[in-house]
Amino acid sequence: MSVFDLIVIGSGPSGRRAAVQAAKLGKSVLVVEKGRRVGGVSVHTGTIPSKTMRETVLNLTGWRERGFYGLAYRVKQDITASDIQARILKTLDHEVEVLEHQFVRNGVKTVVGEASFLSPHEIAIALPTGETRVERAGVVIIACGTQPFRPDTIPFDHASVFDSDEIVELPKLPRSMTVIGAGVIGVEYATIFSALEVAVTLIEPRTSFLDFIDKEVIAEFVHELRDRNVALRLGSEVSSVTLDAAGRPVCELASGRTVTSEVLLFAAGRMGATDKLNLSAVGIETDRRGRIRVDPKTLQTSVPHIYAAGDVIGFPSLASTSLEQGRLAACHAFGLEPPPPPEFFPYGIYSVPEISTVGMSEEEVQRRGIPYECGIARFRETSRGHIMGVQSGMMKLIFSRKTRRLLGAHIIGEGATELVHIGQAVLNLKGTIDYFMENTFNYPTLAEAYKVASLDAWNRAFASPVTAKI
Numbered sequence: 077m078s079v080f081d082l083i084v085i086g087s088g089p090s091g092r093r094a095a096v097q098a099a100k101l102g103k104s105v106l107v108v109e110k111g112r113r114v115g116g117v118s119v120h121t122g123t124i125p126s127k128t129m130r131e132t133v134l135n136l137t138g139w140r141e142r143g144f145y146g147l148a149y150r151v152k153q154d155i156t157a158s159d160i161q162a163r164i165l166k167t168l169d170h171e172v173e174v175l176e177h178q179f180v181r182n183g184v185k186t187v188v189g190e191a192s193f194l195s196p197h198e199i200a201i202a203l204p205t206g207e208t209r210v211e212r213a214g215v216v217i218i219a220c221g222t223q224p225f226r227p228d229t230i231p232f233d234h235a236s237v238f239d240s241d242e243i244v245e246l247p248k249l250p251r252s253m254t255v256i257g258a259g260v261i262g263v264e265y266a267t268i269f270s271a272l273e274v275a276v277t278l279i280e281p282r283t284s285f286l287d288f289i290d291k292e293v294i295a296e297f298v299h300e301l302r303d304r305n306v307a308l309r310l311g312s313e314v315s316s317v318t319l320d321a322a323g324r325p326v327c328e329l330a331s332g333r334t335v336t337s338e339v340l341l342f343a344a345g346r347m348g349a350t351d352k353l354n355l356s357a358v359g360i361e362t363d364r365r366g367r368i369r370v371d372p373k374t375l376q377t378s379v380p381h382i383y384a385a386g387d388v389i390g391f392p393s394l395a396s397t398s399l400e401q402g403r404l405a406a407c408h409a410f411g412l413e414p415p416p417p418p419e420f421f422p423y424g425i426y427s428v429p430e431i432s433t434v435g436m437s438e439e440e441v442q443r444r445g446i447p448y449e450c451g452i453a454r455f456r457e458t459s460r461g462h463i464m465g466v467q468s469g470m471m472k473l474i475f476s477r478k479t480r481r482l483l484g485a486h487i488i489g490e491g492a493t494e495l496v497h498i499g500q501a502v503l504n505l506k507g508t509i510d511y512f513m514e515n516t517f518n519y520p521t522l523a524e525a526y527k528v529a530s531l532d533a534w535n536r537a538f539a540s541p542v543t544a545k546i
């Protein structure tokens with residue numbers, strides 16, 4: 077048995093950042109990962125494979141060029157599941173190699189095995205050989221992430237009914253697909269498969285979806301989905317999922333409607349992967365979705381030397397925020413206190429089209445009673461948009477009428493997840509509409525939309541002859 081300064085359970089974004097940060101502070105670190113290779117859900121079944129699939133689909137279908145060359149334009153005629161797999165495997169190999177190299181050069185030790193608590197400072201590691209190794213540490217960071225929510229009533233068979241971890245290994249591209257759950261995962265996969273011309277039905281029990289996104293952006297998104305024949309069934313409870321004689325999933329809705337398709341993706345949320353950790357040995361409790369409560373400032377659990385970070389602590393459950401949480405936990409554990417994170421972080425939804433947002437939505441600004449004005453820019457009205465042949469895409473900026481400060485930036489369309497960072501910087505640095513009015517932007521770029529949207533808001537709210545500030 078060795079004694080480490082830190083044991084990290086899980087090698088996803090939060091575990092990885094925590095481990096490297098602690099090693100940089102001169103600490104001895106062991107990362108325990110039950111998967112065959114390091115990287116976590118993020119690298120192997122979540123963020124990276126889904127985004128690689130999206131990129132492959134957009135490239136091979138020629139999606140981005142259709143504005144110019146017409147709807148029939150294709151880069152490759154018969155796209156197969158192995159075209160997508162080939163690119164995913166290559167990307168994952170590269171990601172794992174980079175991560176392994178990071179661990180090696182920082183002296184972080186890793187072991188393949190399933191970790192569970194024996195006592196507050198002792199971790200049992202069930203090795204693939206069947207043996208169990210026990211290690212001790214002064215500090216433990218639980219970075220075990222989540223696993224798909226798989227109710228017993230859904231006949232998962234890995235052939236036609238898949239969860240969100242399995243769908244990236246789909247052996248054959250279907251002609252039709254039902255997606256249950258219009259959360260971020262469901263929406264991303266529904267639109268990626270729809271771009272492959274798979275007939276997609278997206279089912280959601282609630283009457284709205286992605287409620288944290290500005291409603292005007294969602295309206296734009298829904299319009300595009302309908303235009304592409306994605307069948308959106310909002311307010312539809314699923315009564316049962318069964319397989320018909322041909323093995324096709326049949327989804328009965330409470331409304332009496334039936335949806336039959338070649339494959340079904342069940343994407344109704346995820347559960348903290350805490351069931352095997354033996355948390356009762358240390359007195360840490362979880363909620364009904366297996367998540368651990370932490371002090372949001374320090375990421376300590378109810379046991380001060382045991383921290384938790386990443387998806388296992390719940391909202392916002394992003395790779396981006398998990399990375400930051402891992403570093404914060406390691407810094408706090410070893411006496412280095414970074415400043416609190418900025419108030420606003422961006423959210424990127426890699427649907428087709430992509431959506432990205434930072435700051436307050438118009439609904440939130442109204443709820444808070446802040447006098448405001450919005451500015452809108454359409455990508456098709458920018459020169460870069462013309463050059464690229466984009467036919468849709470929109471940026472909405474919200475400014476305070478009183479302080480002139482940017483309150484929110486909401487973008488749908490090509491490049492949204494990159495463009496949002498300009499808005500994020502201005503927002504977190506407490507910038508105003510004057511930043512966009514006074515600064516020159518590269519031309520032609522999609523970023524010019526910031527200028528156009530600001531001019532739009534300024535014309536309406538700030539440009540009266542008495543108050544004009546040019």
Ligand SMILES: Cc1cc2nc3c(=O)[nH]c(=O)nc-3n(C[C@H](O)[C@H](O)[C@H](O)COP(=O)(O)OP(=O)(O)OC[C@H]3O[C@@H](n4cnc5c(N)ncnc54)[C@H](O)[C@@H]3O)c2cc1C
Pocket residue numbers: 085086087088089090091108109110111115116117118119121122123124126127189190191192219220221222240261349352353385386387388393394395396397398424426
């Ligand atoms: C389909 C999908 C798409 C996504 N897309 C995005 C995106 O575009 N952008 C974004 O920011 N986020 C995205 N996310 C979310 C992102 O993947 C997660 O926020 C992130 O992976 C969480 O990181 P984590 O540190 O909690 O660890 P995870 O990545 O969840 O990894 C946890 C690791 O812990 C290991 N583990 C669990 N229990 C044990 C144990 N007992 N012993 C040893 N090891 C254990 C697991 O094997 C796993 O490798 C996506 C998620 C999914 C599912």
Ligand SMILES: NC(=O)c1ccc[n+]([C@@H]2O[C@H](COP(=O)([O-])OP(=O)(O)OC[C@H]3O[C@@H](n4cnc5c(N)ncnc54)[C@H](O)[C@@H]3O)[C@@H](O)[C@H]2O)c1
Pocket residue numbers: 240256257258259260261262264279280281282285286314343344345346392393394423424425426
């Ligand atoms: N681009 C990104 O940043 C990205 C991409 C994918 C996932 N993620 C993260 O992964 C996490 C999990 O995503 P998710 O989409 O699985 O979960 P979610 O909890 O965000 O959404 C689940 C959806 O399923 C619906 N639902 C719940 N129970 C249902 C049931 N029994 N039947 C039918 N529908 C049901 C919910 O109303 C909700 O709309 C999210 O927190 C998200 O932040 C992020």
